[in-house]
Amino acid sequence: MKILIGGAGNVGRSIVDYLSQANNDIIVTDTNKERLDELAKEFDVQTLQGSISHPGIMEKMGAKGADILIAVTDNDEVNLVACQVAHTLFQIPKKIARVDSEYFLNPLWNTLYSDKNLPVDLVISPDVEIAKAILNLIEIPGTTAVFPLVDEKLYLLSFKCSDKCPLINTEINEIKKYYNSPVIHIIREDKSFFAKPNETIHAEDEIFILVERDKVFDTLHDFGIIVKQNENLVMFGGNAISYYIASVLEKDDSISNCKIIEDDSRIAQELAENLNDTQIIKGEMMSDAILEEAEIKNADVSVAVTEYDKDNLLASLIARKCGVSHTLSLVNSRAFDSLIDNGEDNVIIDRSLVTTSAMLQDLRKAKINNAYSLKRGMGEVWEVRIDADSINTEKRIEDIGLPEKCKIGAIYRNEEIIYPKSDDKIEENDILIVFVSPAAMRKAEEIFRL
Numbered sequence: 001m002k003i004l005i006g007g008a009g010n011v012g013r014s015i016v017d018y019l020s021q022a023n024n025d026i027i028v029t030d031t032n033k034e035r036l037d038e039l040a041k042e043f044d045v046q047t048l049q050g051s052i053s054h055p056g057i058m059e060k061m062g063a064k065g066a067d068i069l070i071a072v073t074d075n076d077e078v079n080l081v082a083c084q085v086a087h088t089l090f091q092i093p094k095k096i097a098r099v100d101s102e103y104f105l106n107p108l109w110n111t112l113y114s115d116k117n118l119p120v121d122l123v124i125s126p127d128v129e130i131a132k133a134i135l136n137l138i139e140i141p142g143t144t145a146v147f148p149l150v151d152e153k154l155y156l157l158s159f160k161c162s163d164k165c166p167l168i169n170t171e172i173n174e175i176k177k178y179y180n181s182p183v184i185h186i187i188r189e190d191k192s193f194f195a196k197p198n199e200t201i202h203a204e205d206e207i208f209i210l211v212e213r214d215k216v217f218d219t220l221h222d223f224g225i226i227v228k229q230n231e232n233l234v235m236f237g238g239n240a241i242s243y244y245i246a247s248v249l250e251k252d253d254s255i256s257n258c259k260i261i262e263d264d265s266r267i268a269q270e271l272a273e274n275l276n277d278t279q280i281i282k283g284e285m286m287s288d289a290i291l292e293e294a295e296i297k298n299a300d301v302s303v304a305v306t307e308y309d310k311d312n313l314l315a316s317l318i319a320r321k322c323g324v325s326h327t328l329s330l331v332n333s334r335a336f337d338s339l340i341d342n343g344e345d346n347v348i349i350d351r352s353l354v355t356t357s358a359m360l361q362d363l364r365k366a367k368i369n370n371a372y373s374l375k376r377g378m379g380e381v382w383e384v385r386i387d388a389d390s391i392n393t394e395k396r397i398e399d400i401g402l403p404e405k406c407k408i409g410a411i412y413r414n415e416e417i418i419y420p421k422s423d424d425k426i427e428e429n430d431i432l433i434v435f436v437s438p439a440a441m442r443k444a445e446e447i448f449r450l
Helices: 010-019 033-042 055-060 076-090 107-112 126-139 172-179 213-222 240-249 265-274 288-293 309-321 334-339 351-357 438-447
Strands: 002-006 025-030 046-049 068-071 094-098 122-124 145-149 154-160 183-188 191-194 206-212 232-236 257-262 279-282 301-304 326-331 346-350 368-373 380-385 406-413 416-418 431-436
Touching: 002 010, 002 076, 010 025, 010 033, 010 351, 025 033, 033 046, 055 076, 068 076, 076 094, 126 145, 126 240, 126 301, 126 326, 126 346, 126 351, 145 380, 154 213, 172 183, 206 213, 232 240, 232 309, 240 257, 240 265, 257 265, 265 279, 301 309, 309 326, 346 351, 351 368, 406 438, 431 438
Parallel strands: 002 025, 002 068, 025 046, 068 094, 094 122, 232 257, 232 301, 257 279, 301 326, 326 346
Antiparallel strands: 145 154, 154 206, 183 191, 183 206, 368 380, 380 431, 406 416, 406 431
16 A cells, blocks of 8 residues: 655654555655654655645655555644645545544534545544553553453453463363353464464463453453552653543542653643642652652552653653552553563553554455554454445355454354354354454455455
């Protein structure tokens, strides 16, 4: 695909990071030449200095032959105008715009986004998506990732199995039989693979397992993960992410204390004016005095969401040293992935995976309700809807031609979750939970095509 991207900041960079792993022709524009130069050094992409909303710049990017425009600058208005230009002058089929303003995101104005008004196919708010991902991890401690499926009736959870896990050396088929929760994927010593029925769980495995909503905490307990309710939270960095998290947690009676540390006086003041029950602490987040004021030693969880990876990782390390048992760090670059072990106590949130997850249903040529990017190199999980005109209706799973590295993990049918066998039939109105590795992506799109 030929993809035009406007914006080379953290959001644009994270999208380039993910999309450049596939065979895509990517051109990026930004008004900041330094950002473009840094991007070109790290990724095999073309760059052009300028504004994505300018018709002349879009023409130089080759807009007439483009498949998708992704406008993710820091300016909502620029992104929306870019989509209008792409539609009116260049007839680009798919337009995605980043919108951060709560006014543009108000459900009352949903009719604004249409071919007759503003021709935007998908509106994304990366900071909100990241905040939601973090809230899921806070709600379900002990996990390294939480992916809600079919309107939160089913979850794909990932977590590490410690050497104290009671299910070490237990076969996958035994776990499914006795606990009715299928283990789908395993990461072991930097290798990831689909879990075969006779595969056993090893200590330090990171597993991906499908769990029905009302069985989440029982399942974690079965794997030896003792879930402690998070009551005291400290966040490093005052921005849209921490604001969204705090505004949600202020309505959560289980959270007794929420604090945000921010060294910028203006931002700290804005947060204090807009949040009611969250304590805003103005100061250097690495300062011993500030950490003492934040009572970091009493925190159950810390969340580091500044725009700088090094600061986030360092803040989490300091929090751990102060006795915080559960730390979350936002990272933008894969270069830092190995600096902190991603386990139940130290969790890294990858901006590129969260951001691209919000766009997958529009990027993929399949009937997808919802989708998530999993770990790097692992692929994706799709919610695929089966309509009356689907070529797969009334076919058995074994007959639809799934490639080896593609698997239907569950079917949602008539308010029930089914963990299917290969000879089960696919029915109209089914929602399939499909796991797709990178190598199987194109074939899977053909099978579940629009």
